[in-house]
Every structure is written in structure tokens, then in C-alpha cells.
Amino acid sequence: MGIIVQKYGGTSVDGPERIKNVAARVCRSVDEGHQVVVVVSAQGDTTDSLLEMAQAISTRPPKRELDMLLATGEQISIALLAMAIDTLGYKAISLTGAQGGIMTDEQHTKAKIRKVNAERITAELERGSIVIVAGFQGVTPGNDITTLGRGGSDTTAVAVAAALDAEICEIYTDVTGVYSADPRIVPEARLLPQVGYDEMLELASLGALILQPRAVEVAAIYGVPLHVRSSFTESPGTIVREVEDMEKARSVTGVAYDDNCAQITIIGVPEPVNILRLVFAALAREGINVDMIVKTSGGESTTTLSFTVQRSDLDAALEIIHHLNGADQWEITANEDVAKVSIVGAGMMTNPGVAAAMFDVLADEGVPVELVTTSEIKVSCLVPRNRLREAVTACHSRFCLSDAE
């Protein structure tokens, strides 16, 4: 048997009892004959507490120093987990991101992993140790500590798995796997035993934040199979891997939603103005991400632009737009009461008519659609937020997602 990488999130290591539980699970994998590398996040709300400490000192702390501070969260987790494994009589060694060879670029607070120098990890595995690597953090070529941004521990785990050519990367979380829809909305939603990387990527970026999209991207590039499962039960979860038999795939795998969006509409922009470039360059400079974008021509040679942003970015986005050159001539409206519902499925590419079926079912339910965007494996519709539940349930039912394959 080969190497497996296991990643445990903040909830899984929150408190001594949960840490002991994780230790027991890790040791079982060793008993099964695996060499195990464990990647852990900071405990529970440690990161938030550290951020509060920083805020008490400075409203704008330097990012390098923020990384220095935040990196202590995972360092505490890895040390405690190593101690817990030691009490079970197994050999364990904890490594910070720097010690584990997680080399990143220099973008503090949102660094990207450049490569993993796995010599130390490999050497410790060969000495018979369980190796525990701090997630979410790395080190620059200049030996400065960086963090990868929230959820970066997933990316650490996948990158380490890729570097070690691991059999599988297990992502332990507080949900049992990836479902065909949010079970809180659609009780008959089905646990998906397997999804493709692309599908996972769309599901991940659509609010089903079980896995960091960056982690899925890295997994796809290096072909690392992922197993998303619960750290509180023994049952298998969802395997994310390259879907080989594309023809057989059902056209829609799941329904996702995002109720954290807001819509901005700009009407009456004179045709010569390159409104797309003007607006999105300004928003990008301030780090505001834009999601669905629709541009149409209105009457009398004017343009209408409508797009969505995260609801928490709405005020900042409006402020920026109102200050753009010529904005006093436009009609600018905002709508916070919207939500996005999406159907995702790798089979969509080869099944025409899926988008039409979605519009059909929404029309049958009387749910108005404000905006539509599509990709090869996804169709997203912006709907009124108070109709979201009906929309998700109707789509889930229409595409028979509770039936087993």
C-alpha cells in the first residue's frame, strides 16, 4: 500500500477530544498498512481570535506580519495532534509549512504554492513516522512565512499528495460528502459517490464550499484522487476523480446555489463608452470579484450592464461605480434580494436541451429569471431570493437527482 494524505479541517481538531479522535483515525490508517501524511487547519475559531488580536492593534496590519501571526494557529494544531498520536504509541512528527517544504510566492495572506520540496516529509516517512504538516501556510524563497488564504489547507493537502504521488488525498470535513443538492433545502438529496474534477470545481465555486476550488484545480492538474468524507463517521463519502466514461454520465449531477450575491444594474450608458472595461477594471483594482455578467444594448444607442457581486462587496462596488467618469449620467440600481441557482453536470456537454429544461421547470414554478450564464458543464440562473428554495427543489426533482445511478 502506498502513501495517503489526510486533511482535517478546523472543526475536526477543535478541542482535545476531537484531536484524540483524529489521532485514532490516523493510527487506524497506519494499521491498515499505509504511510500517512496528515494536513491540519487551525482549531475552530483560532484564526478569528488571532485576527481580533491584530485588529486591536491596527486597522491595517502589514500582511507579512498578519501571516506571521496567523501561522501560529496551525502550528498549535500540528503540535497537539503529534502529542495525541504519541500517547497512542505511534511515532509522529509535526512540521510547519516551512519545514514541510511548502514553497510559495510572496503574496502574503493569499500566497500560491509554487512547489513542495518533499525531502523532509519523505525522510520522516521513511523513519516510520506519521508526518503532520501545518495546512494553510508556506514559506517564500526568502524564508518569510506566508498563508494561502482561507481554506488553503485543502490546497496544502492536495499539493503534498501530488508531490508524494499519494494513492489518495482524503479531505475530512463536517459533512458526509458532496450531495446532489443542499440536504437542508432538498431532503431527498443524494450523496454522490463520485464526481469529476470539473463538476466539483463548479459545485465548489457555487457555494457548496466543501472543497476549495484551488485545491480541486491542483488535484485535476496532477490527477490526485480526492475522497471527501466526514471525520465524525466511518461511512465513505464522495470520490472526486477524472470521470472516464463520459457518455454514461447523467446530464446533471447536482444542483447548487449561492444566496450570498447581489445584483447591480447600470442603464443608459452611451454606446461609445466601454462600460465593461471601465467598471470591471475599477472593481478589480479594489479586489472585488464579479460573477454573472450580462450586457445588452438598450434603446437609443445606450448599453445596459447587469452583474452580480458578493453581498458583502455591494456597498463598496456601488461607491466605486458612482465615482466613475460619466456615472452621473447613468441609472444605477442594486438588488440584494437575489440568489443564484445552478445545475452542474459533466454530461451536459453532450446532452443538448438541458438549459432549456431548466428554464422550463422554473417557468412552470413561476420563478422569474433575472440573469442567465452558462458554461460547458453548468447553467446558472439568478432568481428572487425568496423563490430560491422552490427553484432548487424543482430542478432537483426535474433532473431525477434522488434516483441512484
Add this chain to the structure above:
Amino acid sequence: MGIIVQKYGGTSVDGPERIKNVAARVCRSVDEGHQVVVVVSAQGDTTDSLLEMAQAISTRPPKRELDMLLATGEQISIALLAMAIDTLGYKAISLTGAQGGIMTDEQHTKAKIRKVNAERITAELERGSIVIVAGFQGVTPGNDITTLGRGGSDTTAVAVAAALDAEICEIYTDVTGVYSADPRIVPEARLLPQVGYDEMLELASLGALILQPRAVEVAAIYGVPLHVRSSFTESPGTIVREVEDMEKARSVTGVAYDDNCAQITIIGVPEPVNILRLVFAALAREGINVDMIVKTSGGESTTTLSFTVQRSDLDAALEIIHHLNGADQWEITANEDVAKVSIVGAGMMTNPGVAAAMFDVLADEGVPVELVTTSEIKVSCLVPRNRLREAVTACHSRFCLSDAE
């Protein structure tokens, strides 16, 4: 003006307001034209909280992992202090022990500094930054994090000052300096403007734990002048440096005491038994430190041995002694109600009769003396603990320690 190293203890950085206070003080030193390196400890009781977290997992955590855990305490402090300095508009950079080049041996939880690779610190100073180094921690040649044991931050500061050939190493603490006696016992005790390394060493190891003895040793070896002062006031404290004019020094500089000791006496050991080797080798194996030692011959070819240990070690020490070969033939007694009073002064070497004067004054006060030990610059007497206050006050008065030099 040259480089100064400032060390701030845990109380000085406990909470955002105190950190801002330290930041302001550091920046004032920069305004005065100094290049400043700051060494900080973990905030307040952070180290204790971390130890509790470890205890909740394991009663015997591996020392390497304990170091991994404890090192986060100072890492938090350095990051927060760098942020606080940044808000004042000064350039600062924090460095962990490893980044600061604090190279140690591999004795986890009580590592010793082998050398300081000061390249990074020097480079950052040359870039115009205030450099903040985590105290108490270092790194092994194999890149593992170590800690230097409690109070190790003093040693870090002195070692960095030595490596940088700093003008002075300022030790900021919660007391205003070194006094001729504990002001809580002797209200007329005088702040000593200057003491020699040897005197400080004796005072430090006698319970006046203002400075780590190891730090004083390193300062003496490299001739680093120390300035012990309060982080809460502006007034100068005590300078610790090589005392040049030995002849002029007063015979006694200060009176110290240690009320955390206990006496063990073993009576009736037959002469052929090498009781010293037998007892002290056994205690050393268990890491129990022995302080005052007196051995006399009793009647009928037997030996009497009496010595002191820390009160917290008494039970363990008795347990060990009772299990020694032949112990069932000895009479073993313990006395917890003792304390040690010491007079310290570099001038003692050239002033005979100082010890006699001490015995004299204790006899005048009717304070019985149980044990006596002497060194070149110190005389210590073990007295009943309930007579300690009288003994300290009488010695302080006898040697005129409240008079200015």
C-alpha cells in the same frame, strides 16, 4: 550611535495597550538615532495556556512537540509588536528564532544557544527596519524548533547583543532595577545604579529572579553591558557591567533571599559509605538540583549530611533517598520551614571579616543559623523561615546598604 538590543518580558506585552506602549518606547530609541533590535517574550500567561492545552492531550508530551507548541507564544508577540510599530509609521519586521538565526543544540525544552547567525538581522537593520526577534526559541541544525526554557528570552537578547556587538542590551521588566534587598521586606532598600556580572549572577541565582543567570553568564563572557529597567517608567535602572575599580567597591552590594527551599538531613551513615556520591548522583538522575551542602562527621564513625533542595522537589527527593541502598539504617529528617539569606558583593574578596560580621548580626538578633555556605563574593545562611524578614533587615542595616555610594 550604535545598535541597541531591547528585551521586553511577558508582562510588558500583555494586551494591546501595553504592546502599543512598548512600540512607542522602541520608536523613541530610533528617534534618538539608534538601530534597534527588540526581543520579546510570549504575552502574559500565554505559555501557561499552551501548556494546559498540551496537558489536556498528554501527561507526557514529547519535548520536540512541546517546543513546536510553545514557540507560537512568542511568534504571536513579535507579529503584534511589528503591527503596533507599523501604525506609528516606522518600519519593522518580525523574525522567529529560526529566521533570526538563533542556532541551538537539540535539547528540546531547555536548549542552549550555540551561536547566532545574524546575517538576516543585520540585513534588515541595514534596510532601515526595527528588527523584532522572538525570544525563548531557536532552531537546531536539523531545522527543528527548540525553546530555551523559562526566562530564555533574556538569554536570546544577550546572545543577539553579543553577535551584533551592540552598545547595550536593555532588559525591560516590571521592576525598576536591582535593589540592595527586596523592597517588600526592606523598605529602605536602595536601587543599585551599577553591579558587576558576578554580583548579578549571585543575586540572580539567589531568588532575585530579575535576570536569568544564563543571560548574565553570556553577558559576562562577551562583555555585553546590561541595563535592567522598568518598561512602565522612564527612570534609569541598574547597569550590569564589568566592575573596573574593584578596590573601591563596597564589601557588600546587596542582601538576597530564597524562601523556596527545604532542608534534608541524613544522620548515622557509616563512614565507608560515600554518601555524597550516592545521594547526589541519584538526585541528579531525576533532575533535582541541590543547593547548600554541608557534610560533617558525627560520633562513632558515622557521617551527617545536610543540604537544601527546592521546596517543590522535597517529596521526590525524600522518596529517592529512602530507596537508596542502606537507607533503612539512616535517620532521615526534612525541614520545610527554612529560608536562605545571602549577602553578595564583589568587594568581599578583598575585605576579610564580612562573613564574621554577618554571623555577628544574626547572633545579635537571636536568629539561629542551620547551614552556612560561602563563595568568593557571597555568604549564605540557612535560617528558620519565620525569622527571614528580621535576618534580611538586620543584614541590610549592618552593611549600610541604604546609604548612597
